[in-house]
Amino acid sequence: MNFAGRNFIQKLGRLLGTPGLEPAEQADRIQAFERDIILPVKALIILLLVYYFFFSNWLDEPQHMREVALQMIRGAFLIYIVVNAFVAVLFVWARHLALHSIQWTVYTTGLLDGLLFASLTFVTGGFDSFVFWVFPALILRNAISVPHVIPQIVLNLATVLFYVFAGIFDVAATQDELEYISRATREDLGMIPPENAAEPFVLRISILVLWTFCCYGVQALLEKHRRAVEEAVEFATRQEQLHTAGRLAAQIAHRIKNPLSIINNSAFSLERAIRLGKNSNTEQLQIIREEVEKADRILTELMGYAQLAEGRVEKLDVIEEIERAVQEAFPKAADYKVEIKRNYERGLHHLMMQRSHLFEILLNLLTNAREAMQGQGTLQISARQDPDYSIIVEVKDSGPGIPPDKVERIFEAYVSTKEKGTGLGLAISRHNAEIYGGTLQAESELGQGARFTLRLPVRSVMKFTK
Template sequence: MSVLKDKKTWVDWWRLLQLFRSVAPDDGSQRSRIRFMERNTVLPVKAVYFLVLIAYLYFDQWPEMDADRIRWTLLRTIQWFFVLCLIVNVIVGVILIRMEEFSTRVLRELVFSICLFDALLLAMMTELTGGFESFLFWVFLGLQIRNSISMPIASTQIVANLSVSVIYLCAGVFDIVVARSEEELGAIAAEPVVLRALLLVLMTACGYGLQVLIDKQRRMEEEEEEFDRRQSQLQASGRLAAEIAHQVKNPLGIINNAAFAISQEDNQSESTKRQLSLIREEVSKADQIITKLMGYAQLVEGRLAKLDINETLDSSILKVFPKDSKFGTRIRREYGIALPPLLAQHEHISEIFVNIIQNAREVLESQGEIIVKSSYHGDYTFRVAIEDNGPGIPTDQLEWIFQPYHTTKEKGTGLGLAIVRHNTELYGGTVKIESKLGKYTRFNLIFPGRTTIRLQKE
């Protein structure tokens, strides 16, 4: 009991951490944010900012600097660094104006680098205008807000904003240690310094929190759009399948009725009756196959849902191994936690797992073990592996295993694994099989948490 309780506590903590997890938007959204903030907003502001700095650094009078060697050296250093920043910003400005010619990764690295350049220049100006007491502290907060908008990747944003905080604190410490006299140091209060440092750290946390909220809202909107799109695709596919089934089944029904009518005539020989019976049997088989293949006909009535893949696996296992069943096969579950939901119809995904697990049950013949695993696969996808320790599949059969009507069982239709591949690919997933004779057979399925349904054109 204590182990189960510890595991539940760990799962609860993991799910809590997932609430604060941020997933970077797609490249289009990232470029849009960089375009809005860096090119359309920051570039014009920087043009005015640099003009003000040119007038301040090169055309203002600095009589007090003549008596203070340290501040005079600092001013000269800032003037040279300003020239370097001006050159770098001109280059960055040209790149941003022509940003369509550059990849998103280059633009992200460019924004991060120019953020550090801007913070360093601002730190030098802070030192020149009063250190911790400078009004430019508020510009540092603005720089952090800018980073929160321009840098949608959480790790990059946090590093950039913490770097801005550290640069500001270093500028203040330099001012205290090097540039201030003992009389000036006595007038500096510690409380405002601590409050400003805390405010910078708090702004970093708020920027990340805002990023998480924006990301959650974006994902909700994407899921709603995808839900509507999938539902309409499924309905269109269902109507098409129903029409095909109707067109194919009607002739089969006519053939079956005609064969039955002929078989009722009294003057039929035994050979003719056997042939007619065979015709009716084959028509019945064809009708069953069409019904299975045309499962799309039921899609119109189906509803999409956010599926918990672990719960779907449990319900599928229960269908193959009902409670109080006498099967001797052992089932071992190894489920991952906090897996992304799958937007799909329950029956489609359940049919995948039921077919695989049922095949494993049949080859094991009430012996052996079936291992069912689920795990996070990265990039908002998850993996399901279903493995049995049965006799395995010959290598020459593996490439045909998913083909319709291919079966090694006496009474099999050869449609089970074809349906597995079809339903998996329907939701943008992939399925692969690994097998070694006399040891195991393993099905590896990869499902994306959110993808558009892929309709195959025949």
């Protein structure tokens, strides 16, 4: 398949795909719906069917095919009871089932429900049976409990096909019965099908098919609306966090800069007085001024955090940002002898953060790796998503590694393993990650290179609301 074809399929998948909750939340939602609503309704239906199947003359003297079918349905119904009893025990007593297990359980019981009511359709009048009105309810239940588009539509279309086959078998059974009855008797009993018998059949099939796609469409719209609201709340939360951090940084920086300015002016005045007098402590005063100037430069850099309030939170594609940082750290014109191995998981969620912050983290990690390898070696970059909806980016180089006593200290300001390093790059990178509730960690052994692991949560709001 060519690139254009794959791109079209991916776009179609995104269009049809329903954005879901986290796996654990999705599993809890489906389990609660099945346990609290579907199981009581099924229990009532099973009790009614037990009465009609085994304790009443529901169908008086069924003929030929119907009699055989009824006996088979009674036997299959007992299996249906056992399966649903097992599912009830599973959903009621098991606390937190895996989403995969719940989906397969619901899918299987959905197929069994469709087969059961299709068989009841066959023995109660085929396309004219009152059981038809159960099928829209089955389709609605499948849409709620099977949220993924392809399994949901396949299950619901299979349910519609069960109804169609039940109607076709009813027609065949009716023809078989009519062979044993004279035409006059048929007319007296009203067993001659009207000329427009196909009309209700087509209408009912159309209703079921349209209902199948309408249920999915409504579900998709509701899920996308929920996701839009959630992203809006997340956006506002992130932005407020950045504004708060920016205001705090500005206040601290200004409060420290003012006394430092006074110290600097006092030192200058003292130096001038000494120059005119007899004291010779000029060297010590020069040291004071140098330290003050150094502290001033540090605080000027720290004041850059005040720009947090001016930044704009965006919805970022992690892989795109990684590739942008790679192009910046390894420009083609530089011709670095570095082999870059990429391992990106597909379908990663977007991150809500300032683009410059993520880019600065990634660029620092890649630049450090390039300098550690001295422009040649192997660089491994991976990106994946944890079950807790955190994005994990790993950068591993083939450099000489980091001494054990400096593995954790490299994130401290002014600690560097490079001769000309300022020691601020990794400190700022970790700070930027922590602003968004993330972490940045390092692992290394001498001679084995270094691995930096960046973990950023996709959402911060849901952590507080769980």
